Amino acid sequence: MKFSSITIMDIAKALGVSKSTVSRALQNSHEVGAETRKKILAYAQQHNYEPNPVAKGLQHKQTFSIGVVVPELKNNFFAQVIEGIDEVVYQKGYQIIISQSYEKPQREIETVRHLASRSIDGLIISVSAESKEYDHLKALNKMGLPIVFFDRVAENFQTHQVVINNQKVAYTVTEMLIRKGRRRILHITHSSDLSITRERLVGYKQALAKNGIAFDERLVYNCHYGTMQVEAIEADLMKLMQMKPRPDAIFSSGDRITTLIYSCLEKLGFSVPKHLAFVGFSNNTMIDLMNPHIMVIRQPAHEMGKAAAELLIQLIESRKPTKVFERQVLDPLIVAHE
Amino acid sequence: MKFSSITIMDIAKALGVSKSTVSRALQNSHEVGAETRKKILAYAQQHNYEPNPVAKGLQHKQTFSIGVVVPELKNNFFAQVIEGIDEVVYQKGYQIIISQSYEKPQREIETVRHLASRSIDGLIISVSAESKEYDHLKALNKMGLPIVFFDRVAENFQTHQVVINNQKVAYTVTEMLIRKGRRRILHITHSSDLSITRERLVGYKQALAKNGIAFDERLVYNCHYGTMQVEAIEADLMKLMQMKPRPDAIFSSGDRITTLIYSCLEKLGFSVPKHLAFVGFSNNTMIDLMNPHIMVIRQPAHEMGKAAAELLIQLIESRKPTKVFERQVLDPLIVAHE
DNA sequence: TTGAAAGCGCTAACAT
DNA sequence: ATGTTAGCGCTTTCAA
Numbered sequence: 001m002k003f004s005s006i007t008i009m010d011i012a013k014a015l016g017v018s019k020s021t022v023s024r025a026l027q028n029s030h031e032v033g034a035e036t037r038k039k040i041l042a043y044a045q046q047h048n049y050e051p052n053p054v055a056k057g058l059q060h061k062q063t064f065s066i067g068v069v070v071p072e073l074k075n076n077f078f079a080q081v082i083e084g085i086d087e088v089v090y091q092k093g094y095q096i097i098i099s100q101s102y103e104k105p106q107r108e109i110e111t112v113r114h115l116a117s118r119s120i121d122g123l124i125i126s127v128s129a130e131s132k133e134y135d136h137l138k139a140l141n142k143m144g145l146p147i148v149f150f151d152r153v154a155e156n157f158q159t160h161q162v163v164i165n166n167q168k169v170a171y172t173v174t175e176m177l178i179r180k181g182r183r184r185i186l187h188i189t190h191s192s193d194l195s196i197t198r199e200r201l202v203g204y205k206q207a208l209a210k211n212g213i214a215f216d217e218r219l220v221y222n223c224h225y226g227t228m229q230v231e232a233i234e235a236d237l238m239k240l241m242q243m244k245p246r247p248d249a250i251f252s253s254g255d256r257i258t259t260l261i262y263s264c265l266e267k268l269g270f271s272v273p274k275h276l277a278f279v280g281f282s283n284n285t286m287i288d289l290m291n292p293h294i295m296v297i298r299q300p301a302h303e304m305g306k307a308a309a310e311l312l313i314q315l316i317e318s319r320k321p322t323k324v325f326e327r328q329v330l331d332p333l334i335v336a337h338e
Numbered sequence: 339m340k341f342s343s344i345t346i347m348d349i350a351k352a353l354g355v356s357k358s359t360v361s362r363a364l365q366n367s368h369e370v371g372a373e374t375r376k377k378i379l380a381y382a383q384q385h386n387y388e389p390n391p392v393a394k395g396l397q398h399k400q401t402f403s404i405g406v407v408v409p410e411l412k413n414n415f416f417a418q419v420i421e422g423i424d425e426v427v428y429q430k431g432y433q434i435i436i437s438q439s440y441e442k443p444q445r446e447i448e449t450v451r452h453l454a455s456r457s458i459d460g461l462i463i464s465v466s467a468e469s470k471e472y473d474h475l476k477a478l479n480k481m482g483l484p485i486v487f488f489d490r491v492a493e494n495f496q497t498h499q500v501v502i503n504n505q506k507v508a509y510t511v512t513e514m515l516i517r518k519g520r521r522r523i524l525h526i527t528h529s530s531d532l533s534i535t536r537e538r539l540v541g542y543k544q545a546l547a548k549n550g551i552a553f554d555e556r557l558v559y560n561c562h563y564g565t566m567q568v569e570a571i572e573a574d575l576m577k578l579m580q581m582k583p584r585p586d587a588i589f590s591s592g593d594r595i596t597t598l599i600y601s602c603l604e605k606l607g608f609s610v611p612k613h614l615a616f617v618g619f620s621n622n623t624m625i626d627l628m629n630p631h632i633m634v635i636r637q638p639a640h641e642m643g644k645a646a647a648e649l650l651i652q653l654i655e656s657r658k659p660t661k662v663f664e665r666q667v668l669d670p671l672i673v674a675h676e
Numbered sequence: 677t678t679g680a681a682a683g684c685g686c687t688a689a690c691a692t
Numbered sequence: 693a694t695g696t697t698a699g700c701g702c703t704t705t706c707a708a
Contacts, residue, residue: 018696019695024693024694032694058700
């Protein structure tokens with residue numbers, strides 16, 4: 001069952017004018033009689049006329065919709081970023097189309113292709129954890145699709161990015177742990193293919209080096225939670241915690257990982273801060289209410305979304321191809337309880 | 339900067355055939371030479387041809403995209419429902435366009451209108467807390483836009499719905515509280531305009547009546563969190579808790595309300611279960627890790643999404659107008675800790 | 677088996 | 693100031 005709204009042609013017929021006149025009146029063009037315009041506007045209003053964006057899109061090659069691809073909406077961080085994007089985009093008359101990659105590269109490629117096949121004007125994306133190459137995005141970008149990355153960016157990709165200073169914050173929190181006397185800091189993080197993973201690792205290592213602690217690669221655990229069962233992660237964590245000498249702190253990346261680890265620790269019988277200290281990335285405010293409290297790194301999600309949206313719209317609306325790209329680096333907040 | 343993909347016309351020119359032939363070949367029509375077809379398919383494949391859905395939409399009055407409107411994505415329940423919708427819809431070749439109403443009727447009307455103006459084939463919606471009338475949805479529905487409600491439904495609206503048995507579960511948990519010796523049960527819930535609010539209230543009252551406890555309307559608090567500051571809610575809660583005789587239990591509706599109350603209680607110095615018992619709707623798994631534990635009502639979000647999607651696609655793909663509508667009622671899970 | 681042409685709803689260049 | 697026409701990419705008669 002199709003559904004159909006009133007068209008410009010319907011108005012034209014009803015009022016005995018041509019459809020171009022109607023089109024012009026609706027666009028507030030100046031080359032239309034005041035009387036006619038009033039008549040048309042009134043009729044349109046009354047009959048609840050809405051221009052068909054599909055047709056408009058065909059014409060302009062612009063759909064006023066923007067694709068947003070995130071790993072998963074269940075991760076509150078992404079939901080918050082989307083609110084930021086929406087805020088900016090909404091005022092400018094664009095609409096967002098949200099898609100999830102579920103951390104799967106294949107799914108990401110499919111959804112991006114689908115979106116791109118001429119139904120979006122631009123794309124804001126945070127890549128999936130397991131993505132290794134970005135040919136699909138590069139191809140589309142080369143064909144003229146504006147793209148802005150946030151949080152997880154594709155390397156060697158000439159376009160705008162909005163990120164946080166991962167290296168710096170990783171350095172800071174690692175050093176904070178060291179100051180508290182922790183020396184065996186377990187770093188639980190995403191796939192090593194991810195930009196954020198690498199940047200955070202650098203900061204982590206720097207802090208160790210600065211404080212004369214040898215880097216032990218056994219203390220870095222890449223958690224592929226997107227494709228793993230909780231049980232497997234739990235088992236891995238157990239093994240890690242049984243390492244000699246035992247880890248005395250955890251620094252975890254990402255909302256999902258942080259909460260996952262948090263719940264596993266409890267089950268496995270390790271308690272914070274007695275057995276270990278715990279610092280993790282998380283934008284879930286609930287975690288502040290948790291007992292035991294843990295130190296949290298909170299990303300300025302809303303601002304990141306707004307920034308990404310601004311940059312994308314700039315790209316879309318600029319007449320000539322952009323040559324110089326911006327990398328906006330924001331600072332996260334470290335929420336230390338107690 | 340517009341971006342353009344290869345079109346059917348490009349293929350036609352390159353191969354020296356007409357665009358209708360290309361169109362047919364691409365659709366695996368039988369009225370096309372085997373040779374020609376092969377040539378065309380190969381060329382299309384090689385050049386990464388993707389049909390322009392905008393153009394196709396214009397033609398068919400079908401866009402293969404489905405609008406999904408939820409109050410807010412930050413609420414995990416809705417993110418979970420969307421995953422369910424996506425799962426079903428994806429296989430059938432549809433795409434979802436997600437929008438948020440932010441619990442504001444005005445925003446809901448705008449976004450629905452926007453979506454509806456011929457760029458979606460159907461709509462799945464859970465209405466915003468403060469919505470009082472549904473004329474905008476009714477009008478669109480009358481014009482032929484298929485709509486399916488989930489969770490929060492519009493009353494007197496002839497269409498498919500997917501809900502949980504609100505009355506029953508409210509009855510059950512209220513009775514559980516009574517069994518534990520609680521008699522002054524504070525029911526904190528959404529706007530009274532919402533279907534779920536009314537249904538849950540009925541169950542709550544029934545349990546009281548059944549157990550010979552007089553209903554005290556001061557114990558029902560409609561929390562308009564969408565438009566309120568946290569401080570105001572906190573103040574209200576404080577006042578409620580100072581009521582004589584003091585409430586000895588709380589039964590709260592909805593993820594946002596439950597977590598909000600949870601955090602306020604802590605701040606206000608009331609502890610569970612010493613001062614009061616606490617049962618709340620929540621689909622946030624983190625709440626299971628909270629200390630103190632509270633009893634939780636968990637909705638089958640994923641299933642609700644799947645069911646809603648199935649129903650909508652059925653509506654979209656049926657040739658004749660549907661007359662008989664289904665109300666699917668699922669059962670939530672009560673997670674009692676300790 | 678294939679091509680030509682019309683039309684989906686809209687805009688924009690060109691006439692009048 | 694208004695109408696006519698072409699065209700956006702695609703599908704679908706209708707002819708050949």
